[in-house]
Amino acid sequence: MNTLTDALHIPDTQSERDERHLAIQRVGVKDVRYPLNLRVAGVVQSTAALWNLDVALPAEKKGTHMSRFVAWLDAQSEPLDAAGLARELDVMLDKLGASDGRIEARFSFFIRKKAPVSGLQSLLDYAGAFIAERKNGQTAIWAEVGVPVKSLCPCSKEISDYGAHNQRSLVTIRVELKDPVAGAIEWKELVRFAEESASSEIWPMLKRADEKWVTERAYENPKFVEDLVRDVALRLNADARIGHYRVDVENFESIHNHSAWARIER
Numbered sequence: 001m002n003t004l005t006d007a008l009h010i011p012d013t014q015s016e017r018d019e020r021h022l023a024i025q026r027v028g029v030k031d032v033r034y035p036l037n038l039r040v041a042g043v044v045q046s047t048a049a050l051w052n053l054d055v056a057l058p059a060e061k062k063g064t065h066m067s068r069f070v071a072w073l074d075a076q077s078e079p080l081d082a083a084g085l086a087r088e089l090d091v092m093l094d095k096l097g098a099s100d101g102r103i104e105a106r107f108s109f110f111i112r113k114k115a116p117v118s119g120l121q122s123l124l125d126y127a128g129a130f131i132a133e134r135k136n137g138q139t140a141i142w143a144e145v146g147v148p149v150k151s152l153c154p155c156s157k158e159i160s161d162y163g164a165h166n167q168r169s170l171v172t173i174r175v176e177l178k179d180p181v182a183g184a185i186e187w188k189e190l191v192r193f194a195e196e197s198a199s200s201e202i203w204p205m206l207k208r209a210d211e212k213w214v215t216e217r218a219y220e221n222p223k224f225v226e227d228l229v230r231d232v233a234l235r236l237n238a239d240a241r242i243g244h245y246r247v248d249v250e251n252f253e254s255i256h257n258h259s260a261w262a263r264i265e266r
């Protein structure tokens with residue numbers, strides 16, 4: 001298989017037989033930092049991802065071929081999208097001689113945003129993840145975004161003579177793409193599901209007129225953690241491209257040293 005190691009007469013321990021009669025569900029490499037090209041809002045972004053790559057190993061095989069995971073990573077040249085990920089999962093499994101396996105990539109990506117009044121532009125960072133899994137002949141492709149937003153408490157607004165506690169929140173949306181080829185979802189669309197559901201979205205750069213707008217917008221649009229998670233789920237329910245999903249919302253409460261948290265799964 002490997003001409004260099006054959007020539008050097010180096011034993012191939014991984015390819016030996018194992019007699020313990022134990023299959024391994026998942027074996028591979030974890031936390032490999034490697035570049036990733038991603039298409040966001042029509043533009044290719046180069047980012048660094050943290051990759052977890054693994055395959056199922058039959059009982060009779062001693063070891064998987066660890067170096068081939070990195071070889072697969074290094075062969076990535078096209079910007080990765082959901083359809084490409086489904087194809088590349090097959091390529092990885094073929095390279096590893098495996099029937100089942102999984103690709104997970106976690107990365108940062110950026111969207112250029114315009115401040116609400118001044119119109120000044122700046123880049124907001126989001127957390128993204130792609131997960132592709134092949135199990136028992138079925139392939140599932142998942143996309144995940146972590147979106148920072150602002151929430152303002154309806155109860156605090158109601159009971160206080162002035163003010164209302166408000167905080168940054170993190171909305172994490174994980175969706176299964178029913179048809180990664182025809183029904184691909186843009187990262188920007190997933191981000192908007194979260195931002196449009198919040199008391200207010202946030203921006204990296206705001207002038208005073210923008211700051212006033214964000215403050216008043218959140219005050220006019222108070223949301224409990226439950227309101228936020230439900231409003232995101234409603235938007236996901238209305239999108240035919242989405243299969244299973246999971247929405248997590250964490251409010252980093254400014255009146256506590258702990259978070260309020262909610263999840264809806266379908």
Ligand SMILES: Nc1nc2c(ncn2[C@@H]2O[C@H](COP(=O)(O)OP(=O)(O)OP(=O)(O)O)[C@@H](O)[C@H]2O)c(=O)[nH]1
Pocket residue numbers: 001002005014062063064065066067068
């Ligand atoms: N299966 C397995 N491999 C390991 C382990 N620890 C290190 N290795 C890897 O063993 C690999 C040996 O590389 P190669 O000689 O290319 O062997 P291979 O990855 O099986 O690839 P082929 O030569 O194509 O079969 C290195 O990439 C090491 O990372 C381990 O616990 N299990």
